Amino acid sequence: MKPVIALTKGRLEKQFIRFLEERNYNVDPLLDKGRKLQVETDQFFAFFAKGTDVATYVEYGIADLGIVGEDILMEFQPDVFDLLPLPFGKCRFAIAGEPNQNPDQRKQRIATKYPNITTKYFRDQGKSIDIVKLEGSVELAPLLGLADDIVDIVETGNTLRENGLVVKEEMFSISARCIANRTSLKLKKNILSPLIDSFWIEEVIK
The missing domain is CATH 3.40.190.10 (Periplasmic binding protein-like II)
Structure with missing residues (x-):
């Protein structure tokens, strides 16, 4: 079983792919997706949606994790776990x-x-x-x-x-944020932890 990540289409998507590259992930499936809305990589499944929809997919457990702008969390206050800040989308x-x-x-x-x-x-x-x-x-x-x-x-x-x-x-x-489904964090801890741990950076972002 692989984690499922919802990615915000557009600028944040591209910045997140560069972020993954810096952490030695194979991002070829993400770069070569064409018009596909769903992609499988070596480490996770990903799908692409608008920012507000990313938060909704995570809230309802369709995605375990989401990459979304902090503005979405502040404006719409979805019932998700705001896991950590990311060093892009500033x-x-x-x-x-x-x-x-x-x-x-x-x-x-x-x-x-x-x-x-x-x-x-x-x-x-x-x-x-x-x-x-x-x-x-x-x-x-x-x-x-x-x-x-x-x-x-x-x-x-x-x-x-x-x-x-x-x-x-x-x-x-504000910056981009990694958000998580509350239930996934409890039930899928073993498969999510390696991915989440690789996202942590030493710099404190805000």
Whole structure:
């Protein structure tokens, strides 16, 4: 029996494959998968899904482990075990908007893909805001007058700069995380432990 890992498609998937290569795993099946959504390697089975779905597959025990962005855990709070941070997928949450904007007296309106994270952050600061939930490019919201500012994940800041926006406040940093199904950790400890142990790094990531 091999462990089953759910991988977030796209950037995190590629970074995780490089992470495995550095630990001398045979990643050829992952690199040569074509359009396959499921792959078997020498050490584990893997399948590929969107980040929110990765957390769901792990929560329901379809996958033993998952590689997912910390933002997914914070926003949706799935019932999984947050096992350990990983040394990739590093970025930060920030408040951004147009420079030199003069705030008025009304309640601030914030556009974001992350209403729960945003609400908690401002509440912890004792501030009340109105949230506009968007799914696409939140950078449009202040440019078109839908919102005063945005809350989003920032990696390089290039998208903000190219659209005339600036970071107004750094909120906190996040990284990729390895999550686990709670039952799998108990019942499949023997087959999961070698894999999990190989993921540990000496550097403390946050």
